[in-house]
Amino acid sequence: MRLDGLELELELSGSVPTHVHECAEECLLLQRDMFRGDILLLEGEYQWAPGGTSHDTLSSDVGCVVFIHGAVDPALKQYA
Numbered sequence: 001m002r003l004d005g006l007e008l009e010l011e012l013s014g015s016v017p018t019h020v021h022e023c024a025e026e027c028l029l030l031q032r033d034m035f036r037g038d039i040l041l042l043e044g045e046y047q048w049a050p051g052g053t054s055h056d057t058l059s060s061d062v063g064c065v066v067f068i069h070g071a072v073d074p075a076l077k078q079y080a
Contacts, residue, residue, distance in 0.1 A: 008066045010034065015059035023051040025070030032064040 003023070007030075010016070027047040034041050037056025041047060049055060049070075 003069070003071060006068045008068055010058070010060045010064050010066070012063045013059075013061060014063060015057050018054055018057055020054040021049045021051055022071040025049045025051075025068060027069075028067045030065040030067055032060065032062050034058055034060045034064045034066065 008016075025048070027049070029041050029043055029045050029047075031043055033043060036047065036058055051071075
């Protein structure tokens, strides 16, 4: 398993579908805000997802920039 860091940018009304984390993944919201399902994450907030878990769709009405560290799903690299 390879650990990576990835800066992900979601455009206006962008979203990332639900996915499973192979190992723990850290997420730091760098700019604007983002929803994880119905939970609003604000600029500067941190999220940790344990390995083997999944979470709801990530979305942003205003667009956002997020730094992700962990076993980054190759499908997410399309947003980098």
